[in-house]
Amino acid sequence: MQSLRRLFDQLGPIRLGSTILFMVLAVMVARYAWTTPLIQEAERALYDLRASVFAPEVEKDENIVMVVYNEDTLKLTGQRSPVDRTILAQALETIDAAGPESIGIDILFTMPQDDDDLLLSAFKTMETPTFLAYADPRENPEIAFAEHEFLQQFFEEARTENVKPTNIKLETDSDGVQRRWTPHRPGAPPFMAIALTAPNPKFAANDGAIRYHVPAATDVPVFDKFPIENFADPEIAEMLSSFIAGKHVLIGGDFIDRDRFETPVGGLADIRGDDGKMIGLEVHAHMLAQLINDDLPVPVPPWTLWVGALIVAICGGLSALIIGNALKVGLVLIGQFAFFLIFPFVLQNIGVDTLSLPAFGWGVGWLLGYASVGSAARTINSKQRAFAQSALGKYLPKSIATEILKDPEKLSLHGEKRKIFAVFTDLEGFTKLTHAIEPEMVATLLNDYLDRLSEVALEYGGTIDKFVGDALVTFWGAPIAYPDDGERAARAAYALYLAGEEFRRNVPEGVPAIGRTRVGMHYGDAIVGNFGGEGRIQYTALGDAMNTAARLEAANKALDTKILLSREAMERTGLDWFRPMGRITLRGRSTPVEVFEPVPDWQDDQRAKVTAVIAAHEIGDSSSIQALGAMTKTYGEDLGLANLLRRLKKTKNGESYALG
Structure with missing residues (x-):
């Protein structure tokens, strides 16, 4: 309270008014986030994430079957729009005979066809409750007046005690995503999912969120789906009868260019094996499954949204007055933001409809509250x-x-043990070059070279440790570690070599030839931190990872290679660039190291051949070396490959080759 009183004492009328205004704005943003531009998009994205994460996983819905016209059907019938009605009439006869629970047809009959009489005849004999798609031109402006007139006429002729109209209109949000049921309009036919089942009072409003299901396994879909032509073929239809007996059958189109919808679970396209969009018929199937399972998420009362908005704005303002160390303040702030993000996920998980519940808006409201008070207090x-x-x-x-x-x-001066990817480089022959040219040219070349390599290291997110003459020392994994550190370090190692080659090609005239840039990379333990004393400190890494990387860089000279990675580093890159280069014992080490060289321009089968030779050598198959000899003839300029052949000839059973 004292902190709050001091704050108001320091505020003049203008600042006090602006603070109150911003607090009101914070409440309004937190309350109306779902209808506020820009914030609305973030809310939708977070809801889609919640709906995807907690979408019920099912083995397969045994209550619903989809029968579809697809691209193969169109090729078979030679008719695209409107779809062939003869095949529908034949399929309806077969489906009706199998005894399904109900049939819903998501096809609009807006144009006359020669086979209309055959289809109308099939409708007249239907014993299964069947519901035909109906569309009101006031809700579907794409339907012309003449088309609506024919639709009305068709319904009059098709209507029987068992054949009735149903509303199939799907209304997406303004971003084109199908998240919610279509509200029922007075005078319109019942919505398809409701028409196919007994009326459910819980779904009377017809305006809640759709609970999409996702498959528990990638090879088993949520709903069975059969091409409609299978049911028009008597021989195939008889075998499929058991799949539809006693079930709700939905008939419609499955085309790549129409009637496809974005859904909250569209991000799970890899699981479903599609492009992330869902055909309208499948959207109806999900709503029907939701209704059959009586799965209506609990709505959030509007008054709770106001209470939540007030709490959020007040918490933001009070947080600006917290006095304490950085850890205490940080924990409080992080805890509040974590609550804003996690709380809607918790509600979604327990069956609450979070389609109107703010999450991002709460965060923005909190920030406005924090800023309005904090601008005058901190x-x-x-x-x-x-x-x-x-x-x-x-x-x-x-x-x-x-x-x-x-x-x-x-x-502060301290170190910590970390797993890092260490990368060392060295410019071959540069020391000898310094004795052959003027000191000024040495400085120019060295600065140019190190600038090129530094730019590459920083581009790939590396921490530059130090320069040792012409050598660059970098590492990944500290001070911050990322999941793709290994890949970025490996790509950087290869790019450093290429940068060295570019440098060689651009030296001024009169400068003797410059050697290659050799690179070594290893993954392991290191002590990382600030070292050097109070007067001059350096953020650096010490330990086995750095020493091994340095020795691997030096080993390139003996192995006639350009870039060497240890197995520990290679296995963590996530790349398939590498060919094995045998097992070696580095200078000053007793434990052998399996080394690999990146050859991204090689084909997979080429790398596999070298791998097979190494594997055969390890079990004593010396004849396998002949295959490697043939490859060295193909790659005559590949000195590393030729070197590997010589080493394998000198060793047996995969033993390590010791570097002198």
Whole structure:
């Protein structure tokens, strides 16, 4: 309370009014996030994520079957729009005889055809409750007046005690995603899912969220789906009768260019094996399944949305007044934001309809509340900022500088054990070159070379450790580790070699030939942190990972290779670039290392041949080396491959080749 009183004492009338105005704005944004531009898009995306994560997984729905016209059907009948009605009449006869629970037809009959009499005759004999798609031109502007007139006439002729109209109109949100049921309009026929089952009072409003199901296994769909021509073929239809007996049958189109909808579970396209869109018939199937299962999510009362908006804005304002250390403040703020994001997921998981529940809007409302109060009450700690800014000159990597600005305590002298990807480079023959050219040219070439390599390392997210003469030392995995560190480090290793080759091609005239850039990469333990004392510190890594990477870089010379990775590093790259280069014992080491060289321009079968030779050699099959000899003739300039052949000839049973 004292902090709050001091805040109001310091505010003048204008600032006090603006603070209150922003607090009101925070409440309104938090309450009406679902109808506010831009914020609305974020809310929809978060809802789609919730709906996908907690979509019920099913083995297969045994109550519903889809019978569809597809592209093969159109080729078979030679008729695209309107679809062939003879095949529908034949299929209806077969389906009706199998004894389904009901039939829903998601096809509009808006144009006369020569086989209309055959189809009308089939409708007259239907014993199964059958519902035909109906569309009101006021809701479907794409239907012309003449088409609607024919539709009305067709219904009059097709209508029987068992054949009735149904509304099949699907209304998407403004972003084109089908998230909710279509509200029932007075005077319109019952919606298809409701028409096919007994009336359910819970679904009377017909305006809640659709509960989409997802398959529990990739090879088993949620609903059985059969081509309609199968039911027009008596021999095939007889075998399929058991699949539709006692079930709800939905008949419609499954085409790649029409009647397809985005859905909240569209992000699970890999599981369903499609493009992420769902045909309208399947949307109806999901609603029908929801109705059959009596699965109506609990709606959120509007008054709770107002209460939530008020709480969010107030929490944001009070959070701006928190006084304490950075850890305490950080935990409070992170905890609140985590609640805004997680709470809707929890409600979705327990069956609450979160289609109108804010999540992103709560976060924005909280921020507005925080900003409105915090702008008059808080400042950044000047001592910490000055401390961090003075330390920036002691760090080369921008990533480290950014971390220091966020948390000055990271400048303290300490180290931590981390798993890192260490990469070493060295320019072959550069030391000898320095004795052959002027010092000024040495400096120019070295700066150019290191600039090129540094740019590559930073482009791929590496932390530059140091320069040792012409050598560049970098690592991935600290100060921040990312899941794709291995891939980025491997791509950087190859790009560093290519940058060295580009440098060689662009040296000034008169400069002797410059050697290749050799690269070594290893994954392992290292102690990472700030070392060097209070007077001059450096963020660096020490330990086995760095030493092994350095030795791998040096091993390139003995193995006639360009880039060497240890198995530990290679297996964590996620790339298939590599060919094995045998087992070696590095200088100063007793434990052998399996090494690999990236050859991204090779085909998979070429890399597999080398792998097979290495595997055969390990079990004592010396004849396999002949295959490698043939490859060396094909790749005459591949010195590394020829070197591998010589080493394998000198060893047996996969033993390690010791480097002198």
